[in-house]
Amino acid sequence: EELLSQISEFLQKGRAKNVTALVQQAIDEGIPATEILEKGLLDGMNIIGEKFKNNEVYVPEVLIAARAMNAGTTLLKPHLSSSGFKAAGKAVIGTVKGDLHDIGKNLVRMMMEGKGLEVIDLGTDVAPEKFIEAAKNENAQIIALSALLTTTMTEMKNVVEAAKEAGIRDQVTIMVGGAPITQSFCDSIGADIYTVDAASAADAAVAALT
Numbered sequence: 001e002e003l004l005s006q007i008s009e010f011l012q013k014g015r016a017k018n019v020t021a022l023v024q025q026a027i028d029e030g031i032p033a034t035e036i037l038e039k040g041l042l043d044g045m046n047i048i049g050e051k052f053k054n055n056e057v058y059v060p061e062v063l064i065a066a067r068a069m070n071a072g073t074t075l076l077k078p079h080l081s082s083s084g085f086k087a088a089g090k091a092v093i094g095t096v097k098g099d100l101h102d103i104g105k106n107l108v109r110m111m112m113e114g115k116g117l118e119v120i121d122l123g124t125d126v127a128p129e130k131f132i133e134a135a136k137n138e139n140a141q142i143i144a145l146s147a148l149l150t151t152t153m154t155e156m157k158n159v160v161e162a163a164k165e166a167g168i169r170d171q172v173t174i175m176v177g178g179a180p181i182t183q184s185f186c187d188s189i190g191a192d193i194y195t196v197d198a199a200s201a202a203d204a205a206v207a208a209l210t
């Protein structure tokens, strides 16, 4: 517990080296990866998020905290992947156009990979045409979209429309998620699946493939 709150505190300070060292220590001590993620890394990110909202910290601090977060989750990746059933299938994933938030998207990718899916990560600020082009070229069954801003979530609708225009709408499952996304938003834009977190996104992807 002490160790996990230290991880949270170093993450808030953006100290990537300390975060990775302590995450490794926690893994070595046998603390479950999901616990390290939730009570260490995500706890720290939530506190930063609150302070960001209240103007107690600014973009540069949040950015270095996010780097520390991504460093920590990369280390956790092999341990997050749940064993058991592995699905064969391909997904393209990205954060929508205009949106640079990538932590949630990276978690979804890791969890999907943990379930055996091949995931093509298009990164952040991805235009609708890019998603469609990649899905076609890669023969992906799933397009997974992440958005963190109320101003960019509307781009998800453009991806659905682009899939229709390209004639591939029936061949792909379009998944959406991110803090501002809801089930009713998903329904309203004609996407297929909304999930609240990365683990359920991976489960839903597997279900969609089988």
Ligand code: B1M
Residues within 6 Å of the ligand: 045, 046, 048, 049, 050, 052, 053, 059, 060, 062, 063, 066, 067, 098, 099, 100, 101, 102, 103, 104, 105, 107, 108, 144, 145, 146, 147, 148, 149, 150, 151, 175, 176, 177, 178, 179, 180, 195, 196, 197, 198, 199, 201
């Ligand atoms: Co930004 N930011 N940010 N930010 N930022 C938020 C999102 C915000 C809520 C902060 C706030 O004001 N309280 C706010 C959005 C307000 C709104 O639109 N309603 C905000 C803002 C305003 C901005 C800027 C506009 C600030 C500015 O410049 N003035 C700017 C926009 C830049 C841009 O994108 N064009 C900006 C910039 C940044 C940083 C670059 C500094 C940094 C991002 C760095 C990075 O990602 N590499 C950043 C961060 C880190 C945040 C907060 C603090 C944390 C986000 C995060 O990573 N959370 C965030 C505040 C907050 O969320 N409390 C905030 C952890 C992550 C694991 O959660 O991504 O939600 P999340 O993923 C979750 C679920 O949503 C879900 O799974 C994950 C959990 O398992 N999920 C999916 C995500 N994608 C999914 C896809 C799925 C399924 C589930 O299916 C496909």
